[in-house]
Amino acid sequence: MPPTSVEFGPSGAIHAIGGEPVEKVRDVMTRRVIYAIAPSTTVVEAAKKMRETLTGCLVVVEGSRAVGIITERDLVHRVLAEGLPSAGLTVSRVMTKDPVTIGPEASVSEAALLMAEHKVRRLVVTEADAVVGILTTTDFAKLLLRKSDTDLVSAAMTRESPPPGATHARAQKGGRPSAPHA
Numbered sequence: 001m002p003p004t005s006v007e008f009g010p011s012g013a014i015h016a017i018g019g020e021p022v023e024k025v026r027d028v029m030t031r032r033v034i035y036a037i038a039p040s041t042t043v044v045e046a047a048k049k050m051r052e053t054l055t056g057c058l059v060v061v062e063g064s065r066a067v068g069i070i071t072e073r074d075l076v077h078r079v080l081a082e083g084l085p086s087a088g089l090t091v092s093r094v095m096t097k098d099p100v101t102i103g104p105e106a107s108v109s110e111a112a113l114l115m116a117e118h119k120v121r122r123l124v125v126t127e128a129d130a131v132v133g134i135l136t137t138t139d140f141a142k143l144l145l146r147k148s149d150t151d152l153v154s155a156a157m158t159r160e161s162p163p164p165g166a167t168h169a170r171a172q173k174g175g176r177p178s179a180p181h182a
Helices: 043-053 072-080 108-118 137-147 151-158
Strands: 006-008 014-016 057-062 065-071 122-127 130-136
Touching (some): 057 130, 065 122, 108 122
Antiparallel strands (some): 006 014, 057 065
């Protein structure tokens, strides 16, 4: 079972009781291309970019500075559910302005607290006001997977069949277990 408390090491780094260093944001954040758009981008263009890039959010930037973030949820709640006409509607009108940011040297514990405090699922990672990555709840799930030896968690994250004898949560609810993805 993972430790539940932390202590500060000689260098000031946070360590889990037992001496294991706590990861930094830079160790777990998504570094691949962070998809960015301008505030003047239409919501239709933003939705198409999300579909093309298989991502659930886009960082809205002016220059290299993050001024907002737009998510699939924003599009559903702030455009579709409100009945707004999407033609010509710009991202700047429906994005979350001034996204919550964190530096790459912060601990993942600090990041988790920040996400909980602000009730967000994504943090824009910035260094000297430039976007260098994004930290999502999926990144936390991957971190837990790396630290876990639970076969069921591993199977769920990799979309494989669960090990013999394990129960699939969806199957318990009467739904069909999803087929493994290729």
